[in-house]
Amino acid sequence: MKIEWENIAGQKAKEIGKYIRRSFGLKRMKVFGEQIRHTTDLLILNPYMGILDPLLSGRSQSYRSILINRLSKMVYYVDEKEGVIHIAAFWDCRCEPLAQSEHLK
Numbered sequence: 001m002k003i004e005w006e007n008i009a010g011q012k013a014k015e016i017g018k019y020i021r022r023s024f025g026l027k028r029m030k031v032f033g034e035q036i037r038h039t040t041d042l043l044i045l046n047p048y049m050g051i052l053d054p055l056l057s058g059r060s061q062s063y064r065s066i067l068i069n070r071l072s073k074m075v076y077y078v079d080e081k082e083g084v085i086h087i088a089a090f091w092d093c094r095c096e097p098l099a100q101s102e103h104l105k
Helices: 007-024 026-045
Strands: 002-005 064-069 072-079 084-092
Touching: 002 007, 002 026, 007 026, 007 072, 007 084, 026 064, 026 072, 026 084
Parallel strands: 002 084
Antiparallel strands: 064 072, 072 084
């Protein structure tokens, strides 16, 4: 399996990283990046480890989510035919989930 980031997910992860750097410093931003890399490495080994996200049920994809840390979660789906894990969204858990899910099919 390989990982592919959708544009909106990558942009959101970068936004959160920039916020962390401004608010908490470079060291904390690097920790955040390592948390993301660790989680994606785990997903490659076990693509179905995330829970089926009940908020996103009934959509064209079976979206799963996995916590990166207490404040962020990654939303993804698995394409078995292509052998790809698509990172569809990156959410700030402090924000309204319905507003963050509007772009997902």
